[in-house]
Amino acid sequence: MAIKSAYLKDVYADVAKIDGEQYEFLQAVREVLESVEPVLERRPELKKQGIIPRMLEPERIIAFRVPWVDDSGQVRVNRGYRVQFSSAIGPYKGGLRFHPSVNLSIVKFLGFEQIFKNSLTGLPLGGGKGGANFNPKGKSDEEVMRFCQSFMTELQHHIGPDTDVPAGDIGVGSREVGFMFGQYKRLHNEFTGVITGKGTSFGGSLARTEATGYGVCYFTDEMLQAGGKSFQGQSVVISGSGNVAIYANQKATELGGTVIAMSDSNGYIYDPNGIDYKIIQEIKEGKRARISTYLDYVPSAKYVEGCSGIWTVPCGVALPCATQNELDLESAKTLVKQGCFAVAEGANMPCTQEAMEYFVQQKVFFAPAKAANAGGVATSGLEMTQDSIRMPWSFEEVDSKLHEIMQNIYHNSANAAAEYGVEGNLVVGANIAGFLKVADAMLWQGVCG
């Protein structure tokens, strides 16, 4: 696909002129502009009101210094970010990522995607994202705590339960969320749901940990059923071995699939008998060790150095759940050639634009991230509700709401695709369905909305 209308070409060129170095952000922008082209043809008022250029400019970008002291007494400095992209339909909502690769482009691409993803959930959530170029790997708990406290000491000026509610992402799990929540509570002397993904003893929602991985599988299951297929009897390959990957493994297995390969940034494991998610949970969440140690538990399995090789493993269903642009065109061709008929993005933008277009062309069932992985933020939204009403719900209640939300996202995306003449193209369908709600809210709220 390419941007066809002269108007959208100009809009894209304007963004590229200002943000030309922000490769990931431009990639995310291009995909949305290509998708919403037919909407602008039907709704000329969106052009007159400058809805698209307004959406492409974050409402606010905050960048800040994060000084902290390591265990040897050495002072260190990282850069923190929060991009408050859109509050058209609710308070800014989106995770914090701690990883050495974090920069403004990454945070902006994630924040931009988050606008549409949050809209798709049907909940009143705006879009934002943040993080720091800090690597928690190899740091002691005390170092991570000091970093998180320093990060929150600045971030607290810009967030609040009705303003901006961050959550976790890569490198930010329950440990980091707990440290940041504790610091916010101390500085504000208030116990509010200002961050989600909290421990369940202090306002966290049951099933939030599992939500993104489960949600990917609920969405995939709905998509497969609509096409007369299912997980039953399928080999499943899942990249990554973090929060999303672990629980995608659990749910895909429960739905009848066999997860035969998983990875981390060093390499991948292959176990044709099926990888038990509990072992990965112990390795990654318990010991914070490398995935290669899976061989200590299952000596008959195979470990291969290098993570991208995972896409050479033949499978029916592929769930990229690690990081952006991890699956390129060559990998996509290999997957399809070897019988892969369904791909669902658990990570954010894990397929390159070319890979995604190839899957769509080849009529592979393709579930784009902003629809397929929206279960995490949806459950964060449910955590916000529980915090507000001061009433926790059971695991089953949250899980059944999550399931229903994922089914709705599938049908809304599929219906939008059909309505705009691209039946089966969930990339376009999800973009249009997410976009329309935000665009309408902006129209109602006037030029500053």
Ligand code: NDP
């Ligand atoms: P985690 O930090 O828990 O896990 C990330 C995993 O991916 C780790 O196993 C990491 O390995 C691995 N990884 C990183 N880079 C690569 C690579 N190039 N190839 C293979 N594996 C790699 O993060 P999450 O599971 O939370 O997030 C994963 C993705 O899902 C991200 O894109 C995130 O934005 C997205 N997401 C997460 C949500 C959530 O609720 N957690 C919600 C929606 C989206 P290593 O340990 O070696 O670094």
